[in-house]
Amino acid sequence: MTPPFADELNLRLCHRCKYACSLDRDRHRCSRCNALLHRRKPDAIARTWALLLAAFVFYVPANVLPILRTTALQHDSTTTILGSVVDLWQDGAWDIAVIIFVASVVVPVAKFLILAFLLVTVQRRSRGSCRERTQLYRGLELIGYWSMLDVFVVGLLAALVQFGVLGDIEPRLGILFFGLVVVLTMMATLTFDSRLIWDAVKDER
Amino acid sequence: MTDSSDLIICEYCDSVYQRPPLARNERAHCQRCNAVIERRPWLGLDQLLALNLTAGMLLAFVSFYPILSVQNQGRNNAASLADSVWALVDGPISAIAAVVGASLILVPALQVTLLTWLLSFAHFRQRAPGFRWSMRTLEVLRPWSMLEVFLLGALVSVVKLTGRVEAAPAAGLFALAALTLLMIGIAGRDLRLLWKQVP
Numbered sequence: 001m002t003p004p005f006a007d008e009l010n011l012r013l014c015h016r017c018k019y020a021c022s023l024d025r026d027r028h029r030c031s032r033c034n035a036l037l038h039r040r041k042p043d044a045i046a047r048t049w050a051l052l053l054a055a056f057v058f059y060v061p062a063n064v065l066p067i068l069r070t071t072a073l074q075h076d077s078t079t080t081i082l083g084s085v086v087d088l089w090q091d092g093a094w095d096i097a098v099i100i101f102v103a104s105v106v107v108p109v110a111k112f113l114i115l116a117f118l119l120v121t122v123q124r125r126s127r128g129s130c131r132e133r134t135q136l137y138r139g140l141e142l143i144g145y146w147s148m149l150d151v152f153v154v155g156l157l158a159a160l161v162q163f164g165v166l167g168d169i170e171p172r173l174g175i176l177f178f179g180l181v182v183v184l185t186m187m188a189t190l191t192f193d194s195r196l197i198w199d200a201v202k203d204e205r
Numbered sequence: 206m207t208d209s210s211d212l213i214i215c216e217y218c219d220s221v222y223q224r225p226p227l228a229r230n231e232r233a234h235c236q237r238c239n240a241v242i243e244r245r246p247w248l249g250l251d252q253l254l255a256l257n258l259t260a261g262m263l264l265a266f267v268s269f270y271p272i273l274s275v276q277n278q279g280r281n282n283a284a285s286l287a288d289s290v291w292a293l294v295d296g297p298i299s300a301i302a303a304v305v306g307a308s309l310i311l312v313p314a315l316q317v318t319l320l321t322w323l324l325s326f327a328h329f330r331q332r333a334p335g336f337r338w339s340m341r342t343l344e345v346l347r348p349w350s351m352l353e354v355f356l357l358g359a360l361v362s363v364v365k366l367t368g369r370v371e372a373a374p375a376a377g378l379f380a381l382a383a384l385t386l387l388m389i390g391i392a393g394r395d396l397r398l399l400w401k402q403v404p
């Protein structure tokens with residue numbers, strides 16, 4: 001037996017406190033926490049697309065511009081995200097190279113692809129593999145913030161390595177764009193509403 | 206029709222269920238999308254309060270005491286959470302310092318403060334003033350606390366520095382590890398039991 005959907009019982013989920021509100025009693029606000037009630041997150045598709053595209057645009061400078069600058073005695077160099085992965089690999093620290101590569105390249109690219117895929121399938125009202133698509137969305141919620149790794153590493157390195165002429169590490173503009181990409185993709189994940197995936201199924205019934 | 210507080214709606218697919226009876230550590234999954242829709246939390250409110258007070262002290266400690274220290278030709282340097290935020294403030298990238306400061310210090314501090322407020326009143330079986338606002342705010346804050354990512358970042362930094370300078374973990378790093386575990390335990394979805402347990 002398949003469970004009913006909230007609409008069919010005239011119920012509505014409160015986004016904030018997850019209470020099952022009865023629409024016979026409360027039309028607009030949650031009776032438990034007083035948050036505004038929405039059937040689906042407002043303008044979910046348009047807002048998610050906008051945030052996703054903004055993140056995608058920022059992802060270019062995030063990769064092209066250097067994220068940090070290292071100075072030591074007569075040596076002066078800047079590194080990009082991919083450059084730092086290559087350096088670590090060549091230094092033999094392949095485990096850390098893999099961690100940074102996954103957090104800074106694989107996770108953001110996977111987020112772009114998965115969100116775009118979810119948006120397109122929802123807009124085409126696809127009815128296939130709803131369960132798998134919902135699980136993909138939960139995966140996004142889990143991995144989202146791990147991309148912040150490189151931003152924290154740059155902050156920590158810059159705070160630690162301050163020895164004047166003997167050696168300095170300074171953050172560079174690339175890390176700002178990269179951090180914004182992470183924040184924007186997290187916001188895109190939060191504005192998307194996975195219940196939209198199931199609306200096509202519900203309309204079938 | 207039954208009272209709607211006996212019902213659970215899956216937040217991922219909008220399916221409605223009767224609240225199932227659960228034993229300790231048991232979870233109920235959504236038939237449609239497999240999301241966890243309900244679980245019995247493993248800590249009581251007073252235990253949460255105790256852990257929360259510990260987390261508050263640890264957070265104050267790691268914010269201002271060194272997490273890592275480095276040595277370079279006889280000179281010493283150390284950095285705390287606040288130092289890592291401060292290092293990003295200079296120049297054109299200061300916007301990122303705001304993001305880092307929020308996700309590492311401000312959000313966890315707000316979570317701990319609000320929880321202490323709610324749980325202290327709950328200890329006396331009372332609803333704190335601003336209960337509903339605090340509960341809503343905690344739900345909004347939850348995705349934005351990133352201490353566990355910073356912990357991994359600290360370990361990555363140690364490896365990145367080896368060979369160039371002498372890097373060593375300081376007391377703050379162990380406090381940070383403990384704090385990270387505590388925050389995962391206290392600031393998660395289990396908070397929702399406050400709605401039920403405080404009349």
Ligand SMILES: [Zn+2]
Nearest residue numbers: 014017030033
């Ligand atoms: Zn509510």
Ligand SMILES: [Zn+2]
Nearest residue numbers: 215218235238
């Ligand atoms: Zn579900």
